[in-house]
Amino acid sequence: MSADFAVSFENYSQKEVSGAVGTPILEDVLSVRLAGTWTEADGWFENKQPGLDDGNAVEQYGARLTVAWQASDTLEAVLRYTHTDKDAVNYGIQSQYFRSWSRWRCLWAL
Secondary structure: OEEEEEEEEEOOOEEEEEEEEEEEEEOOOEEEEEEEEEEEEOOOEOOOOOOOOOEOOEEEEEEEEEEEEEOOOOOEEEEEEEEEEEEEOOOOOEEEEEEEOOEEEEEEEO
16 A cells, blocks of 8 residues: 655645555556645735635645556556546636626626
């Protein structure tokens, strides 16, 4: 069995956690590994518009499951499932929709 784990704290309140664990199911034949990561940061561009996140803020996570099968000396099959989700505010620009004068308008807020 193998495992690793890391935690980091960086500028703009960025926090990151990552880790992985792997183990053989059948020695030298079948193994499984689970890895994941999570990151959150406040962003470096202050948004003056009430109710909107600061620019370049991010919250994201990812997970990966890998199953490896060594069928023979010359054949290996790897099955991998990956899932990610990212909620980011890019470049400090967000749109906010509101109703005004009986039609929709878009307000670009920095």
